[in-house]
Structures are given as structure tokens and as C-alpha cells.
Amino acid sequence: MERDKIINEYKKHTQQMHALSLEAKERVKTQILSEMRTTREDLYKVTTKQRFWSFTLMRLGTVTAVILIVLTSTAYASSDSLPGDALYPVKRVVENARVAFTSTTESKTKLEVQFTEERLRELDAIETRKSIPVRAEKALNIETTALTNTTTKQEQESADQNKPKAKAEAEVTKAIGSLEIQVRKLNNKGRHSEAEELSNTIDRFKMRANRRQNKENDRETQKTKDTIQKNVEITTPLQIQNNRENEERINSDGNK
């Protein structure tokens, strides 16, 4: 039998089956419409609440995203900072976090070596920063007391310049100290070859730091020599002048 014929017969016979009476249809419709009015009001309240929370969550999400962007940018911007710079503490926090979240000892050691290199690099960078010029020409034009003031000012400026340098030097010492602790730990664990390798690395760092210190000392010595020389050059004519004046005074007093 053709399928279409079967379906048609089926439709014919079932048309009135399971029929919904008009009366029942209208009754249900009335109930639905009454329910709809109540439902819409409730839905409005729910929707408003949902809207409030979704708006709040959206705002929180936006704020969180902004904070994350700021933190990431700050961390990135801090990567070139030097001791004494405003962002330097951020740089150190990021480095410490990296070490803290590293799982293996090898990775930790690698990072600490990397950061020790960075400490030395920072120290070099501070050295090459533009230093405050010695106001030699002023010292020539003023009296001894003014010269003394200028010298004091130079010393003050030098001291100010030395603060970041002192900090950087302290960081280098600390970093090398940290590596030395790692060497002891490796030896305790029986990993002697790794300890030796790390020890060699520490020695290289120390040599580099010493070379830098020696250069620094030479520079300071030369600066001191230059300063003394200038003082002599200025003071000597003044002294001669003073001595002559004193002699003349003595002579004039003597003649009285």
C-alpha cells in the first residue's frame, strides 16, 4: 500500500481524536493570560535584578582587566629600572615572584644566576649614568670659604649620586650571597658537579665586581688628586696675597 494513502487514512481517522473542545481551549487561554500578566511582572523584577548583577559583574570585570593591564605594564616598564628608581621595587617583586613560583631547584638556580647578572648590569648602568660636573670655574672665582662651600656641595652631590650605587652594590652582594647558599645546598644533596659549576660562576661574578670596584677606586683617586691640585692652584695665590698683606701689616705696626 502506498505510504501516502496510509497517511491520509490515518489523518482522516485521527482528526477528531484527542480533540480539544472549544470550551476547554478558551478556559485554558483565560488562565494562561492571567498567569502571563503576573509572570511578566515577576520577570521584570528578575530581569532588573539580573541586569543589575550583570552590569555590576561587567564593571568588576572591566576594573579587574584594567588593574591587570596596569600591573602588567608596570611590571614591563620596571624591567629596565635601576636601584633608586621609582619602579625598581616593582622589578624586584616580579623577580622574587618568578623565583617563588619556580618548581625545580635547577630552574631556581638558573633564575638566581640570571638575576645576579642583572644586578651587575645595574651597577654598570649606574656608573655610566651622567655624573654631576665639578664646578671648577666657580671655585676659581670665589674666596676660600666659598670654595669650601662648593667643595661641600660637590661632596653632597657625590653622596647623593652614591646612594643608588650603594644600593646596587648591596644588591650584588646579596645576590652573590644567595648563590653561595645554593652551592652549599647542592653540596649537601651530593650534587657536587653542579655545585662546582655554580661556584665557578660565583667566582666570575666576584671578579667582575672587583674589576669594577678597582676601576671605581682609580677614578676616585684621580678625582681627589684633581681636586687637591685645583685647591693648590687656587689657594697658593690667595695664600701669597694673604701673606703679603700680613707682612705689610706687621711692617706698618712695627713702624708705629
Next chain:
Amino acid sequence: MEKLVRASQTGDQEAFALLYDEFATKIYKFITFKISDTEQAEDLLQEVFIKAWRGCGSLDLHNLNFSAWLYTIAGNTVNDYFRKVYRRPQTVSLNEEIDIIATDDTSTQADNSINSDIVQKALSNLPTNYKQVLELRFIENFSVEETATILKKSNVTVRVLQYRALKKLEGLFKHKI
């Protein structure tokens, strides 16, 4: 149809009432395949349309078959009812077949005319699954996939049910046609 649905989404109760007028009889028929009690069926019909009213606001009308969506709600509502009453959804095994009454046995028929009342009775005794598939596939003209979604069955199951339902009908109508 789409205009009525869109209007309903914006809260137009009159538009939704028109949708109700369009679909109420069909949904009711679908419900009564499983629910024989008319009062209960009417309650469930009400429940279906309330759910539809609440849910239509968030409907994505792109590629939506509103009718299939409504039937899905109806199927779920009936299952929820059985879950509450019997603590399990009423399912009918694929192999369950209710014997068509003895008068289907053509060997007992003296002539080729079959009393339509008997046919009606036989049809009402068809397994629920058969009735659902016949209704959705050939009265509502849903695809196999849509029917499967509404009935929460696989496409294969729907095809098998359809085949068996048509076979039953063929046996029933053989002498009529």
C-alpha cells in the same frame, strides 16, 4: 508566524494569544498521547504555554522552528509530570507493541468493510511512541531530526518507530483501501 513570535518576545500578550490559538489543539493532542486524563492534559497544556511565554523572550529567531520548540516544551512537560507522579519519566520500550484488537485479524473479517469505530479504537490503542512519531512526522511535517529532538530519541530510533507505525497502519487499513 515570525511576526507573532517577535511581538510576543516584546511582551505583546495578544500576539501570544494568537500563537496559542494556532497551536493549542495540536499540543493538546500531543499531550494526550501519553496523558489520558483530560483535566490533567489541560493543566499540562496551560503549563506548556506558560513556559513558552516565559522562554520566548530569550529565543534566537534565526533558524528557529517555533513549532518544534513548542513541541519540545510539551514533551519535557509531560516527562516532568511523570517524573513527579511516578518518579520516572514514562518511556515506552522500542519493542513494546500493543496488540491491535482481534478484529484486525483479517481472517475473521467476512467482508472488506471495516467499521471506522473499530479503526478509531485500534488507532487509539497504538503505542504512544508510534502515535507521537506519526503525529510529528506526518501531521506536523517535522523532519526526522526535529522529531528526534522533540522526543529525545536518536534519528535511527525515530526511523524505526516510523517504519513500524506505518506497518501497523498498513495492516489496519489494508482492507479499507
